[in-house]
Amino acid sequence: MKTIFSPLHAGHSGQTELVAGAIVPGFEKPSRAEIIKARVEAVKLGPIAEPEPHDLSAAKRVHDAAYIDFLPTVWPEWEASGRGGSAMPFTWPTRGLRGDVVPKTIEAKLGFYSFDAGAPFVRGTWDAIKSSCDTALTAARLVKEGQRAAFALCRPPGHHAGSAFMGGYCFINNAAVAAQWFRDQGASRVSILDVDYHHGNGTQEIFYSRPDVQVINLHGDPMTEYPFFLGHADEKGAGPGEGFNINYPMPFGTTFEAWNASLEDACRKLAAYAPDVVVVSLGVDTFEKDPISHFKLVSEDYPRIGGRIARLGLPTLFVMEGGYAVDEIGVNAVGVLTGFEEG
Numbered sequence: 001m002k003t004i005f006s007p008l009h010a011g012h013s014g015q016t017e018l019v020a021g022a023i024v025p026g027f028e029k030p031s032r033a034e035i036i037k038a039r040v041e042a043v044k045l046g047p048i049a050e051p052e053p054h055d056l057s058a059a060k061r062v063h064d065a066a067y068i069d070f071l072p073t074v075w076p077e078w079e080a081s082g083r084g085g086s087a088m089p090f091t092w093p094t095r096g097l098r099g100d101v102v103p104k105t106i107e108a109k110l111g112f113y114s115f116d117a118g119a120p121f122v123r124g125t126w127d128a129i130k131s132s133c134d135t136a137l138t139a140a141r142l143v144k145e146g147q148r149a150a151f152a153l154c155r156p157p158g159h160h161a162g163s164a165f166m167g168g169y170c171f172i173n174n175a176a177v178a179a180q181w182f183r184d185q186g187a188s189r190v191s192i193l194d195v196d197y198h199h200g201n202g203t204q205e206i207f208y209s210r211p212d213v214q215v216i217n218l219h220g221d222p223m224t225e226y227p228f229f230l231g232h233a234d235e236k237g238a239g240p241g242e243g244f245n246i247n248y249p250m251p252f253g254t255t256f257e258a259w260n261a262s263l264e265d266a267c268r269k270l271a272a273y274a275p276d277v278v279v280v281s282l283g284v285d286t287f288e289k290d291p292i293s294h295f296k297l298v299s300e301d302y303p304r305i306g307g308r309i310a311r312l313g314l315p316t317l318f319v320m321e322g323g324y325a326v327d328e329i330g331v332n333a334v335g336v337l338t339g340f341e342e343g
């Protein structure tokens with residue numbers, strides 16, 4: 001399996017985040033991607049190539065054009081205004097406020113185009129965002145051209161980013177962009193299988209009213225887990241999308257046995273949908289030692305996940321999402337891929 005990886009991710013570095021009342025170094029840090037890449041090399045998964053540059057038209061197929069055009073302006077405007085630290089908002093147009101007028105100052109615009117303070121910008125952030133999207137599209141092309149699977153080693157991740165908002169370390173929804181690209185290249189149906197610990201709220205929002213992209217999420221119950229405001233089992237899609245959004249919220253402490261029962265049900269529904277291609281939002285923050293998550297999967301479980309996905313027998317694009325237990329992130333993420341190769 002080929003891996004697509006861009007060194008430009010490393011410029012998205014040194015950003016801070018707000019956790020439990022304190023500003024702390026971001027958990028979403030460059031070593032995550034570097035350790036995964038080193039593991040790809042160590043197990044000889046296959047060649048590693050850099051992404052081809054794309055224009056932003058593919059991203060604008062699933063995101064609001066003004067939102068995408070805003071992203072490269074954030075850091076220059078933040079810096080020019082004399083502000084320091086990481087660029088992040090502190091005010092959002094929630095219920096009772098107006099969400100139809102884009103204000104003029106940079107922190108207000110950041111609030112307009114986000115749902116939390118969890119997608120901070122630093123100097124290299126835009127280049128990393130762009131290269132991450134290019135990574136997904138380049139890997140998608142490999143699958144379109146006949147590869148059984150490809151690995152988009154994306155950083156930053158994407159599944160919390162919605163049609164017109166960032167959040168949760170995510171800016172452009174790489175998996176959604178790739179899924180739409182497959183559709184635009186002639187795929188009649190695409191399934192997105194999101195196995196990250198956190199609900200992929202952005203992916204759900206983007207495709208919620210559409211029957212041509214099935215979105216399946218296995219994740220921590222939003223009653224107790226980020227992103228809190230989406231991801232319940234009764235969210236099944238709207239209008240023509242009714243029945244094509246499937247959520248499996250699970251409680252703190254879920255072990256592989258229970259998690260795998262959800263995966264099995266998900267795979268049955270995915271197979272019944274009979275897509276032309278599967279996009280896997282691959283997060284490994286389901287791991288027992290993950291510092292910000294609460295499931296109990298162990299490293300031996302990840303190849304089994306890959307093996308089950310392989311048994312779907314469908315062209316598969318793996319898109320890297322979360323995972324914050326940095327020492328084990330390589331073993332776990334690449335474990336899914338080796339399990340797929342052997343499955």
Ligand SMILES: [Zn+2]
Binds near residue numbers: 196197198283285323
């Ligand atoms: Zn996650």
